[in-house]
Structure formats: structure tokens, C-alpha cells
Amino acid sequence: MNVSTRFAPSPTGRLHPGHAFSAIMAHDFARERDGRFLLRIEDIDGTRSRPEHVETILRDLEWLGLGWDGEVVFQSQRLASYQAALDRLRGMGLLYPCFCTRADIAASLTAPHGPEGAIYPGTCRNLDAPDLSKPHCWRLDMAKALAASGSESLSFHDSRHGLIHADPTQHGDVVLARKDAPASYHLAVTLDDAAQGITDIVRGDDLLAATHVHRLLQALLGLPTPRYHHHALLLGPDGERLAKRHGAPTLAALRESGADGRAFAEALRRGELPVGFAAAKA
Helix, strand or coil: CCCEEEECCCCCCCCCHHHHHHHHHHHHHHHCCCCEEEEEECCCCCCCCCHHHHHHHHHHHHHHCCCCCCCCEEHHHCHHHHHHHHHHHHHCCCEEEECCCHHHHHHCCCCCEECCEECCCCCCCCCCCCCCCCCCEEEECHHHHHHHCCCCCCEEEECCCEEEECCHHHHCCCEEECCCCCCCHHHHHHHHHHHCCCCEEEEEHHHCCCHHHHHHHHHHHCCCCCEEEEECEEECCCCCECCHHHCCCCHHHHHHCCCCHHHHHHHHHCCCCCCCCEEEEC
């Protein structure tokens, strides 16, 4: 069985133990099956990505004893593929420009909430003559996209959750090209995984909901559907998911303090978390 996994961090800050856990899970899954473990840097957020964080990510992974196969792939080098997919979806009549700000959406009394917050209420969906000289993003018309997907029932399999019937409508008309970036996470990650031949996606449970959108994009663009393995999350001392915004300790700080990275990785493999951390969230 040819297996390929990947770790795909964004260079918008330093990695923390939650990142380490996810990278280890993806790395070990591939190595245990004599497969490939690939590294991709998701660096198309021009306002937040920093080159210095790329070097830190590489050093952190080496400190953990995680080696990757082949060259590191950078999303910033794949902009043409994102544009081609957007042009294809636009040609299918599935995209429309949106001029609304986050504040506009939050202030809308008709905006329900989904997995990622307020669902776009469709304000710009049927504009007669949109002025594309103004800042805008491109949204997927979810109803039209589902009709064009060619399948009445989209599904994917997850090793922890079993067969899941995809319901991308819970996300509403998602953004596929941002005002400040050439592609959204949903579009870029779906295209990148297909281009790199990723067979098994190992990532945290916090991204399970996003997979519903990715499954729809795979159907629309004729891309293969990988096997999914959404793992439990590490919790910080406050019981919250480890994240940069929660002040989680960074791997760089641990490395610079003289900690043994390989021993740290082995402890995470055994389920032994650093002092002050809670067990992985089931």
C-alpha cells in the first residue's frame, strides 16, 4: 500500500506542542507503513506569514527527530493552480464576488452560525452589476455547487469517526479566494493534497468540520478523496485547545531551553504530556 501523509503548518508564528503532536501522528503513520511524509508550508497569508518562522519550523521538526521526504512545498509557489481552479469554478457559474466585511456579516440579523462562526447570509449572491474594481472576495454558491457536484450523497471515511455523510451547507457560501490572499484555506489545501498525492490526511479534530467543504470541492474538481484520520487534540492547563492565541509554550522556547526534542516526542507518543497539560481531548 503506497501511503503519503503531510504536515502543513502556516508560518504565522512558532509551533507549540499541539503542532508537534499532529506532526508526529502524521509522520509515524507514514513511517509505520513504509510511506512518505511530506512537508508543506502554507504561506499565502501575506499579512501574517513571516520567512523567519519557516526556518524555525524546520528546526523544530528536526529537533523532534522528524524527517520529511522530498523538497518542502510552499503554497506561494502554487498560485497558478489556485487561479486555474477558481477560473474553472467561475466558468461553471459557481462563484460570485462578495464585497461584505466581517463586520457587515456579524451585524446581519439573518446570519445563523455554523462551525466557523456566522454563516454568510448571501447579501451579494445576486448582484446585477458588481463593481470588481472594489475590494472583494469570491464565494462558492453552495446550493449551485451541490447541484453541480453530480452526487446526491457526498461522504468520506475517518478512522476515528467512521463513514461521514458530508454536509457542506453548514458552512454556507464559503470564501474560496480572499480579498487579501489568492486562495482560501479550503481551496488551497484541497488542491495541494491532490497535487502532492496525499493518500491519508492526519490532522486534528478541529478540522473535521472543514472536511465537509473539502469533499465537495473534490467532487466539483474531479479530485481523489483521501482517507482521513482526525486525531484528538491536546489541551492546555486551562482546558482549552492548544493554540497560539492561548499562550501555549512554543517548541522553539523548549528547544532553546536545552530540552531534548526526541525525548519530548517520545513522551507525546506515549501519551505523557508536559506538566500542566491535560489529556488529549477525545
